[in-house]
Amino acid sequence: MDEEKLPCELIEETLFRVPPKSLVRFRTVSKQWNSLFDDKTFINNHKMTYRFILATKSKFYSVSITPKIQVRELTLDIPYLESHTPKKLVDCNGFLLCGMDKGAVVWNPWLGQTRWIELNQPSLYFNGVGYEYGNRRLLESGYKTLVSYQKESDPTKTIWQIHDISSNELKDIVLESGGGSSSSSTTKEENNANIHGESVSLNGMLYWVASYQKNNSTLFLISFNFSKERFYKFSDLSCGENHHCDVLVLKVFKGDRFSLLKQYHLTKKIEIWVTKNKIIENRCCGDVEWMNFMEVSTPNLPDLVRPSYYIENKRLVVCSCDKTGQAWIYVMGDKKLITKVQIDSMVDPSPLHCTYFPSLVSVPRGQKEAALQV
Template sequence: MENKEKLPWELVEEILSRVPPKPLVRFRTVCKRWNTLFDDDTFINNHKMTFRFILMTKSKAYSVSLNPEIEVRELILDIPALKNQKPNDMVDCNGFLLCGMKGAVVCNPWLGQNRCIKAEVNQPRLQFHGVGYDDNSIGQKIVYKTLARSLNDGSSTASSRIHDIATGTWKDVLDEARDETLPPKTWCRFHSTRCVALNGTLYWVAYYTSNPSLFLVSSFNFSREKFFIFCGLPCEKNDHNDALVLRIFKGDRFSLLKQCHVTKKIQIWVAKDKINWYTTTDVKWMSFMEVSIPNLPCLVQTQSYTQQPSYFIEDKRDGF
């Protein structure tokens, strides 16, 4: 029997105005009325969050909209905890903003919702990497979690911990990713602590401790609660002073920006196919663009950096 119970059109518009832009495009096929609505100037102007991507600084976040002109606005985060202290780091991850401080705050900029993560008593200083989720959750309900590194003051060691946002509980995990085909203790280290999130899994540019010139992509899967070596990079020769920035392209694959610290040349590659956490070494990269300007400033100023350059690319050509 057809369900004839319908929501008021005003409520439908309100709900759709809170949907991020990329999923909204797919909804054009639902019906003619929805398709027409998305071209309506009033709907576009009233859309709660029309930004395409976020630019991050150490303590502030900015939304960038294309409507069609470029508009940059500061995201005002209504977080009481931020009024008395300055975030030591901010991470844009999985559609959330993760603000590190004493503990952390997870913000949903689309809905204006926040969730505080309280540090445990006598817990060492934490560096939060990102927000992901367990794809083995019971009842198909997504359980969001954060991954943080516990920095033990006074020692060179560190360990990673998972925080379950729903229950507020912490769990220790193995801090390393290792290639099982290589000799024991062939571990990976992050090139930068900044990660990207795709389908609940976190990804970083990393390198082998046994061969510091060999770079790769490592991952952390919340379902398995483990780090993995994921795939290689398209650029063979790299230096620790080069900028190597991993981002998400078209919502389902990788893009990689490299700037050589010597020539200042910028190269960007994109993954040919969609990325799944089980894809591993089968990722195929394609050259997207190159920019060579000898007097271009370095995009990063230090070898060990947490704040990476922000960039956004889009290509509507067939085959991409």
């Protein structure tokens, strides 16, 4: 007799309940299962999927939104974690980069995997995780971080370095400006860039919202290319002139585009702008078209404080803190605020937070760890 096969719907329903660590091992069962685990719809429907990560001085939490808001404490497998204070939390396209006062952690919270990075250099700022374009083999040797620090002799200058996660080696790239490069191959525009907010990682490159130091009202995107080891002006932004108190947050949209949240300081109005087409590595300034995707305007909308957000089914979901430091979730749609929910009191005031979409990409190992694994 031919072996009976379970219906695809039943297989998926069963796998929705399997712990993420087991899903990684099940990739080798069949091509069908491997493709299923790369399907974002499958991951989004998994029972352990969440949308935000919060960090306090000593604890980390996940926040699920549907069907109801749930806050769960997460374990970060780092010895003596209580002696390290989180300074920043950045979503790096499948990983999280958690900058500490004495190093950083590359982390996949869904799989419970961590890689501790400690460099013998004071006051390093870890900007984000990327890789050389065309070299995304999802192996440990491909991933790098971009780090920076202020020059002691001239605090207005920033020194940039590339850190190889596998070898734990630092490489000077001789970049000495606030977001630009002092090399002869860099234009005057990039050299005078003033970076706003945290980086976004897409296709191995890092991106920031930036403006010109002499005219902060003109906004554009600046990118760092790990293959060419330099900054580029990527595209102009279509959201109009900027007030210095306006809120600007860049995110990845639909996995291959950008979205930009802008909240106007004076009116509290929110606009969401998205790129019309997929973003590719060699797209240059002038090729990127931005569209006004959504607007939310209501007298009850508060000032957003370092917000993180995502867009799903024409809804905008935002995590932000109020003036007292209490974290809130705001759900918006149809040009208005639909609901707001205070996050559970188990979370300390003024937590770091970021959006996180679970992935099955394993955290890069060091060379010694990889050798032991073999």
